[in-house]
Amino acid sequence: MSGMNAPLPLDAAPAFASGARIAEIAALLGDPARANMLLALMGGQALTPGELARHAGVSAPTTSGHLAKLAAAGVVAARAQGRHRYYRLASPEIAEVLHALMVAATAGPPRHRPPGPRDGALRLARSCYDHLAGRLAVALLGALEAQGHVRLSNEGEAAEPTPQGREFLAAFGLDLDGPGQGSGQGSRRPLCRTCLDWSERRPHLSGRLGAGLLERLLVLGWLTRVPGSRALTLTRAGEAGLIATFHLPRDWREGAGGPIRVAS
Amino acid sequence: MSGMNAPLPLDAAPAFASGARIAEIAALLGDPARANMLLALMGGQALTPGELARHAGVSAPTTSGHLAKLAAAGVVAARAQGRHRYYRLASPEIAEVLHALMVAATAGPPRHRPPGPRDGALRLARSCYDHLAGRLAVALLGALEAQGHVRLSNEGEAAEPTPQGREFLAAFGLDLDGPGQGSGQGSRRPLCRTCLDWSERRPHLSGRLGAGLLERLLVLGWLTRVPGSRALTLTRAGEAGLIATFHLPRDWREGAGGPIRVAS
DNA sequence: ATGAGGCTTCGGCCACGGCCGAAACATCCA
DNA sequence: TGGATGTTTCGGCCGTGGCCGAAGCCTCAT
Structure with missing residues (x-):
């Protein structure tokens, strides 16, 4: 066994979840x-x-x-x-539950699912609890991988920053060793996870890294929140910055499903 | 971008999960x-x-x-x-929701959580939807890793069988390329995932590999189900087999939390 | 100080839904 | 063919809980 036997506080009380x-x-x-x-x-x-x-x-x-x-x-x-x-x-655990519910709700039987009006913008970029989601998030992960900053494994199930990637992200202003606001029980939130983008059906970054990245992009003004919505807008400066810094492909809006029309 | 742009059927309809x-x-x-x-x-x-x-x-x-x-x-x-x-x-998606709920239910505030009577046996080995969970599952993953059959990465978030491991598992009777009964939408279930064992707070194997492994262990009679419970019993033959084949450590019952007393 | 806006508490209405017993239905066994 | 067992349907009871309007608080602005 290797590093997986980290000093997790097991004694905490592994009682079993009751149906109640x-x-x-x-x-x-x-x-x-x-x-x-x-x-x-x-x-x-x-x-x-x-x-x-x-x-x-x-x-x-x-x-x-x-x-x-x-x-x-x-x-x-x-x-x-x-x-x-x-x-x-x-807590992130509650966000997990909601995420799983969203996946189950969309993956379920083909009932009638009326596509809402703001769908276009939401599908391009939105926030998902504390990290970035949508086509932009998927493209960003792709760019990070292409640059060798992040290594994906296991059919996209897992992601991990490379040493070079850590350096790159630190230079971008991310503190990867920060506390990371895990929920109680002393359990530290994982640094880097992938999260299945439930509109794109492709993975994007979550975990502390994903959260830090979104925060940084907002602070820089590269992304702005749309009031009253989870949608995010990529500013002109943001698009230029992402292309220059992250080598985001210029045609990132063209996903496998074709370009997205944003409702005017 | 690499293999993550697999031919997933995106056209299927990425409508957004409605609150309803x-x-x-x-x-x-x-x-x-x-x-x-x-x-x-x-x-x-x-x-x-x-x-x-x-x-x-x-x-x-x-x-x-x-x-x-x-x-x-x-x-x-x-x-x-x-x-x-x-x-x-x-569907596995529903199992995912229930799993997230179990995690949230245990991770939550320290309310009163009466430890049930069968807890001891459950904590040692139980089935979790379609794969093995409990201390045995955690120890088994540790043994697989120690033998170089599975490579863990990213703080235990991700697991992947090595080429040698694939051979080993195939010899054990697992068909890793089988269909894998994913839920609809043509989405194929991932081969190998880790799942946070919510009694041990450590990862164990899930995904198609985890499911196949449990099935095989049951077929071999190394594990048997306890009627009316999710608990599993490791038979004498099973323990011997796991120690011989998987190099499971003899003291696997002694986890970080000390040995588990099984209620008689 | 006085008013305005935002939030919470209170009281009462009403419907939804969980629960069971009795009875109907289906399947297997003798 | 009859009886035993497992499952579903029906009818009716009753508690839980969502909803709102009116009124009370608290905080900030003028």
Whole structure:
């Protein structure tokens, strides 16, 4: 055995998940209003009850009640700030659950799935909890791999930065050894993972690396958030920067599914 | 870009998961009775309504109603066989959701988590949907790695069989190029993945390789199922075989958390 | 200080859905 | 052919929980 026997705190208590506790969480995600709120929170930004109420299409009192339940169960966490209360997903584990649900929801039977109006922009670039997703994310991972900064293995299931890649990313402003806000239990969040992009059906980067990359791109102003949506816009400076720095191919908008028309 | 641009059928329809559909699935998992049924099905065996009724602690009519709903939504699938109807989880995607829920349920706040009676046996070896989990699974992966049959990377996030390992596993009776029963949409299930063992907090093998391995171990009689439980028993022949063939360390029962006491 | 905006609490309405017992249906066995 | 076993359908009971409007708080702006 090699490094996999890292000093993980096993003693913590490996009790088994009870059906009751699972049902408790799932039931909270199982209400349309709450599901829409949580889906909005998957954008990664903390949102106020008012914004969440609009997302869910219910009144403020109803929203307040929902949020209280979600917070009590540890699904979301709140942070008071002046006159507002900002809610966010409580942990990466919860984001995992929502992600798995999204995959199952799309992979399922071919029911009627009305393509929403903003789909075009969402498919190009969006935030997924704390990292970048969409065609841009897929293309970016491709570019990183082509440059030898990241090595993919196992049919795209796994990714790992190369030594040269670490240097490159550090120069870009990423601290790969940072704390990485894992959820409790002392479990450190993995540095680099792939996450199946559920619109592109191809992997993109997640984990601490993916999160740091998105943060950096936002700070640089290369990407900007679209208010009230998970969609992200690639600025002109951003596109130029990504092409110059990451060698993003100029035709990245042309994926295997053809170019995406962004609704005007 | 490398092999990651495999011929995946993108045209299939990358519509976005709606809150409604997500809520529909989550609501189905959000009832204690149904959650317990699905947890039982996570054992990987197809079960009859009667068995599921006992697992859930509800009457037969109630169970029947639950199963009808789950089947209609594509969460479970049924197969009639004589006087019995065998139910199983409908897809790996659903198993993924349940797994994420189990992780979230254990990782959450330290609520009271009564350790069940069969915990000891479960922690040693159990089935997880279609592959092996528990301390034995973790030790087995460690042995495979030590023998150079599998290469782990990225903090245990990823695993991949080496050429030598493929040969070894083929000799053991595994067909690594088999179809692999992925769920619809032509998406082929990954060959080899790791899955965080949520009792050991360490990775073990899943994917087609993990599934094939468990199947083979059961066929050989090295592992046997404990009726009415997800627990698996390592037979004397099995332990000897694993030590001889896989070089499983003799003291595999002694994990980082100390030996496990199996309730008598 | 006074008002405005945002959020929460309270009270009450109503529907959805889980639960069971009884009975119908299906399948296998004798 | 009859009876035993497993499964589903039907009917009815009842609790849980989502929803809103009105009113109360709190925080900030004027």
